[in-house]
Amino acid sequence: MTEKIALTPKTHTTPPAKFSHGVRKGNILQVAGQVGFLPAEEGMPPTPAGPTLREQTLQTLDNVKAILEEGGAGWDDVMMIRVYLTDVDHFAEMNGIYNTYFEEQGLTRPPAARTTVYVGLPAGLLIEIDALAVLG
Amino acid sequence: MTEKIALTPKTHTTPPAKFSHGVRKGNILQVAGQVGFLPAEEGMPPTPAGPTLREQTLQTLDNVKAILEEGGAGWDDVMMIRVYLTDVDHFAEMNGIYNTYFEEQGLTRPPAARTTVYVGLPAGLLIEIDALAVLG
Amino acid sequence: MTEKIALTPKTHTTPPAKFSHGVRKGNILQVAGQVGFLPAEEGMPPTPAGPTLREQTLQTLDNVKAILEEGGAGWDDVMMIRVYLTDVDHFAEMNGIYNTYFEEQGLTRPPAARTTVYVGLPAGLLIEIDALAVLG
Known part of the structure; x- marks a missing residue:
């Protein structure tokens, strides 16, 4: 039987329900x-990196990366990235931030596929991202 | 060639289109x-378990579980759960129901990852859930 | 190490950001x-197949299929199809188009699982679809 491992970077706040960060x-x-959310601080509630799309997008990508790395993976292993925005008007700006971010990551394999849709998120949050990776 | 098997629990109504429940x-x-939706009854249209988030969440989780079991899997095999709610104000209540449900399932492995977003659903439905499992 | 291959059909426009079509x-x-979007034409911006749900659904399914085939797969290999609509009132019409389309594809294995939710999309677009396939 293959082991199922929870991925919980030290930087992450406790999930608000019975699920794993990865x-x-x-x-x-x-x-x-x-x-x-910024890296967790003992006794503090989860706090967004800032009110702007740029701050939140970069922090969100960092948070995804921390979980990938906790599992021995990296961006090159990612097959699919799902981006949830709250506002269609944020698409172009998010793409710009996304492109620059990934150019700086020095990928050696093709970038992941992606789907972007526009949904509701809790107040103050402008972006949510999840990812599926295949290692090896 | 590996066989692709449709998972169709007896409790489930016929899908409204050419797709498999699992x-x-x-x-x-x-x-x-x-x-x-409650377990299918011959000749009856699909009927929600009730109008409340609690009734619908528990029935939805039961419906996911029935499909997992039809495929020889269980909650311990689930890697990802996607929760679609219609109202951001339902988040805390859904988490409470979700946590209690999974505590009662007696998981022996880490819980699945999860993404929750807020979307539109057909009238009368407050929650939709899908899941990806890796067996073995 | 297993190779990760980008799937880029000739019919497809360049992605608007650093991601792969498949x-x-x-x-x-x-x-x-x-x-x-219609098949890409040199120097032309991406253009939807038409304003109607029917035109866009059929073109979207063609676009998904082109990527599957670029990767040596087909509809029979697809495990999950995610359908994003902008309007709950489009559900029945989309299902009719979807069913007819898949009847004409001559599937030899059970159809994929599916989730349909209602989200925001860029102006003029009524439907978005992504897919996960397991080959072999």
């Missing part, structure tokens, strides 16, 4: 929906 | 989006 | 969110 089983790694 | 191929099992 | 790694193939 799980890995064999070569499949799933990252839960991440938002732009 | 499919399994090798060690990958995908559950289609489930809502809070 | 990726395959081993037996896992992920198709990015597709919309109803």
